[in-house]
Amino acid sequence: MFIITRPAEDARRFINAAKTAGASVVSMPVMDIHFIDGAAIPDKPWQAVAITSANGARAIARRADAPALARARAVTVGPASTRAALDAGFLHVLQAPGDVSALIRTVKTQLHPRAGPILYASGAITRGALERRLAEAGFEVHRAVLYEARPAQRLGEEARAALMSEKPGTVALYSPRSARIWGELVRKERLADQAGRWRHACLSRNVAHALREALPEARHVVVAPHPREEDMLRMLGLPAD
Numbered sequence: 001m002f003i004i005t006r007p008a009e010d011a012r013r014f015i016n017a018a019k020t021a022g023a024s025v026v027s028m029p030v031m032d033i034h035f036i037d038g039a040a041i042p043d044k045p046w047q048a049v050a051i052t053s054a055n056g057a058r059a060i061a062r063r064a065d066a067p068a069l070a071r072a073r074a075v076t077v078g079p080a081s082t083r084a085a086l087d088a089g090f091l092h093v094l095q096a097p098g099d100v101s102a103l104i105r106t107v108k109t110q111l112h113p114r115a116g117p118i119l120y121a122s123g124a125i126t127r128g129a130l131e132r133r134l135a136e137a138g139f140e141v142h143r144a145v146l147y148e149a150r151p152a153q154r155l156g157e158e159a160r161a162a163l164m165s166e167k168p169g170t171v172a173l174y175s176p177r178s179a180r181i182w183g184e185l186v187r188k189e190r191l192a193d194q195a196g197r198w199r200h201a202c203l204s205r206n207v208a209h210a211l212r213e214a215l216p217e218a219r220h221v222v223v224a225p226h227p228r229e230e231d232m233l234r235m236l237g238l239p240a241d
Helices: 012-020 054-061 079-087 100-110 129-136 157-163 176-188 192-196 205-214 229-235
Strands: 002-004 025-027 031-035 048-051 073-076 093-095 118-123 141-151 170-173 199-202 220-223
Touching: 002 012, 002 157, 012 025, 012 229, 025 157, 031 054, 031 176, 048 054, 048 079, 048 100, 054 079, 054 118, 054 141, 073 079, 073 100, 079 093, 079 229, 100 129, 118 129, 129 141, 141 176, 170 176, 176 192, 176 205, 199 205, 205 220
Parallel strands: 002 025, 002 170, 048 073, 048 118, 073 093, 118 141, 170 199, 199 220
Antiparallel strands: 031 141
16 A cells, blocks of 8 residues: 655556556655646746756646747756756757756856856745856756646545554655655644654655654655666555556
8 A cells, every 4th residue: 555645647657557556655745746837937048947847847838938938948857847948849858867066066067157147947835046156157047937836735535544453554754844744634634643653765864864753753764766767666565667
């Protein structure tokens, strides 16, 4: 049994992999994506668009100026955001290996500050590292808030029933924020002890750290060897192709 905490559109690969392996899976998105279609983006000669989530690319695809923005190079964090960028019309995609830190390194090594400004297709909540570190390297960065990930207010009935069952399974967590929200939800509904019996699979050490702070009851925490979904799937014995 798996509980996948990603938003529905992003959870498809995990759900399909679990079903292919013959495992049952409960979709329990801990965040709901809301696009901000009216966000202003300056008309500039962008050399690149930094995309740290598939939702950033999906937000661009919804815009009237998407064809103009897609003439710039997209710099993405991994396969999911790359697929979303291609679907949004980007023809040139530079894929970083796995996370925002890798994206920052890729921009620093593959692009040049004098080649033009960088548009950051951002969610409403970020840690600010991308803007700060690229600005320190001499890049002009404009952050456009194009979507908001709103936290769920309660557990779904399927997730609640799964946690209360006699056979614990695995909860898949993909971001520090989703780990914190998951911990808040199970604690709010007085299911922290039950959730603590489950294995928690985290995409990165940062996710695991956030989980341990939010849910100290979690006794079995595993971390993917690299912050990529395919590594998460392989770690859990699920098909990654």
